[in-house]
Amino acid sequence: MKTLIITLVILTLTGITTIFLTLKSDKQPVSTDLAVMRDITDTIISEPKVADVVSFFNSNKWDGASFRFVDITDVTYNHTYEKKILPENEWMGNEFERAKKVKQFFSEISQVLNTAKTKSNGKDNSSVYIPIAHELNRLSQSTSQKRILLIYSDLIENTDEFSLYKKKNLNLLRTNPKAVSDYFESLTPLNNLEGIRIFLIFQPIDPVADEQYKLISGFYKTLFESKGASVEITANIN
Numbered sequence: 001m002k003t004l005i006i007t008l009v010i011l012t013l014t015g016i017t018t019i020f021l022t023l024k025s026d027k028q029p030v031s032t033d034l035a036v037m038r039d040i041t042d043t044i045i046s047e048p049k050v051a052d053v054v055s056f057f058n059s060n061k062w063d064g065a066s067f068r069f070v071d072i073t074d075v076t077y078n079h080t081y082e083k084k085i086l087p088e089n090e091w092m093g094n095e096f097e098r099a100k101k102v103k104q105f106f107s108e109i110s111q112v113l114n115t116a117k118t119k120s121n122g123k124d125n126s127s128v129y130i131p132i133a134h135e136l137n138r139l140s141q142s143t144s145q146k147r148i149l150l151i152y153s154d155l156i157e158n159t160d161e162f163s164l165y166k167k168k169n170l171n172l173l174r175t176n177p178k179a180v181s182d183y184f185e186s187l188t189p190l191n192n193l194e195g196i197r198i199f200l201i202f203q204p205i206d207p208v209a210d211e212q213y214k215l216i217s218g219f220y221k222t223l224f225e226s227k228g229a230s231v232e233i234t235a236n237i238n
Contacts, residue, residue, distance in 0.1 A: 039153030194228030
């Protein structure tokens with residue numbers, strides 16, 4: 001009888017432990033690393049909307065999140081705004097305090113995006129590839145479970161060394177895209193981008209701009225997907 005009781009106790013404790021561990025594993029917080037890049041070299045680039053940006057973060061308030069905002073300008077290195085909220089364990093956390101932290105995090109994102117709207121648009125040159133490559137390589141090193149890059153740009157490279165406004169370079173992109181990708185990667189090689197989601201966001205204003213954007217965005221889609229990323233070309237985030 002004593003042996004039977006001990007056995008039942010052990011089985012009961014084992015069952016309770018299993019249930020607890022299962023529940024605990026289901027509640028483990030995850031993290032999202034989201035970067036937004038906006039091209040201010042042209043006056044027709046759409047502005048990222050707060051609602052669109054925050055829609056990529058998980059609804060679970062205990063999850064961690066990182067938000068970065070970088071302008072694409074006429075130079076390679078640009079100021080970066082970064083906001084973070086660390087993940088917390090639901091079993092150990094305070095719901096009221098956590099809700100306040102989440103609200104503050106989203107408020108800070110809104111402030112960054114609203115501040116960005118005040119910047120003047122329009123530049124003679126535009127350095128597109130290298131800043132994007134830097135951000136993608138950073139995301140490739142991120143330990144977050146979800147890694148996302150939103151790029152609001154027409155993607156037209158226009159530097160002294162290489163300009164897609166020149167007909168010969170646009171034709172090269174059309175006839176020999178590998179030569180262009182080799183040139184870009186000689187400037188900044190891309191890491192393995194597996195697991196990263198990329199959104200190329202732009203709405204051309206006329207058929208000529210549409211054809212040009214289809215060519216350039218298609219080139220970037222092929223390049224990024226060859227490194228393992230998933231790429232979506234869209235006019236807006238729904």
